Amino acid sequence: MTYDVIIVGGSFAGQSAAMQLARARRKVLVVDGRKPRNRFAEASHGFLGQDGKAPAAIIAEASRQLGLYKTVTQLQGEATEIGRDGELFALTLADGTTQRAARIVLATGVRDELPDIEGLQQRWGKTVIHCPYCHGYEVADRPLGVLAGNPMSVHQAQMIPDWGPTTYFTQGQWEPDPEQAALLDARGVVIVRSPVVELLGEATDLEAVRLEDGRILPLGGLFVAPKTHLTSPLAEQLGCVLETGPTGRFIRVDNFQQTTVKGVYAAGDAAVAMANATMASAAGVMAGVAAHRSLIMPD
Template identity: 40%
Template sequence: MKNDVIIIGGSFAGLAAALQLGRAGRKVTVLDTGLPRNRFAGHSHGLLGHDHKPPLNILAEARQQLARYPAIKLVNARADSISGAIDDFSVLTGDGESLGARRLILSYGLADQMPNVPGFAESWGTSIVPCPYCDGFEVAGQHWGVVWSGPQTHQSVRLFRDWTDKLTVFADGHDLPPELEADLARRKISVVDGRIIEIAHRKGHITTVNLDADRNVAVDILFAHPRNKPSASLHESLGLATVDTPTGIILKVDDRRQTSMPGIYSAGDLSTPFLPSVTQASSQGAMAGIFAQQSMLA
């Protein structure tokens, strides 16, 4: 029997979509590889009812709750290719199985690309983080470092002042515009020149940010936005429209979370332009599921 919806990606967005569809009695299959973007984080913050829980534990509990819906099938498999069109999509899995569906939801998220800096990847998710709403409360009042990645970092620095007044900006080889450098000076925020060549740490907890000018700067936490890319390339083979962001591309969706191809929807980090979070992913996933269901009404 053909699925009503196949969801590709079973993290927060994908499972939230499945929940809405399953409660409507729609037949749905979720394909997931078990590698959510936030698996490096010890705790997830800001999700009502689940604040300060390990994200993998939240997802495990969600899967257990979905088990009571007979219309939902969770499959540990990769989607290798997609063909067809609205009402008649076909998804080929890594196991060689071909699945049919009337609608698709792409929620396979993004993969962060770690810079070639010793200690960065080892500290990612522990003391190098991207989002103050996710981790700021736990380190409020401490010394924050911020890696400059473009003019958007200026807005981040202004935002961070709600959590701490101890801020250091690492230029990391960038030439800051004079007007922005003057504004940072006015705010008494120091700017450190030089490229970051190493993150000295103890089991992922930063001790110093080491620069190529033989200078080491101690901070308690480092905020950075490394480049990222979609975790799969299915959107490329489909020719789906994308949007450029300062750190990579995301899928373009309309106000009903439909992509540029009719019948294909997207939710979560894969189509979120700024400050992605589990709260946003869950909300977007729920709406993608609802909109997909409504599009199939007779």
């Protein structure tokens, strides 16, 4: 079967794009591998109308609502290869089947590469977090830390005191310049240069960190800046131009979420340097609307 649009990725961005196209009565296929980036978080926060709900529950309800539209097909699977087939795009899945469409929306997301520190991975999404707007409220009024991982970490450390007393761990690599150090001092941020080597506490709770110099510092929440990697090779296979942000590469798009390849749109974490659920959903809406408009007015 040939679709008007195939959307690769069924999380906030992908399903938001699908909803616009479904309501435009276009034939849409949503392909999703069911491994969203936010699967480690117990709740989504800061998302209007969805605050405190589990990400999986939000997606499940969105999927149910999409299922009410007769022109939408939802398929669990992994998209492995994409190319042109005349005027159409041909998408190959891991099971060997091929699906075709006039337009593509890439909502494939990213994966996080966390610092290799003992005890960190098991706390990811609970007491080890990356976004203060998403999770800062839940760890507020505890001693908090910012684990430096890129040049933007020092700016994050300037923000975190709004949630609790803050320590900035340079990890021996990301030293603030004099102006930044003065701003940190004005915000009451303590700078620690000995690297964090272990996180301590029961289960996913965080009680303290052990430093390379042997000190143990009490801590109730740790903000990190993981490196990000595109989860899918499809954008590169299509020849989409990528950009490099503070944490990793992402797909270049214009104001209508169109990539540098005509007929290919991208939305969500794979197509932005700074991401959250609300922005992913909004970008998905734009991608869906723009893909629909391009089917009517291809030029």
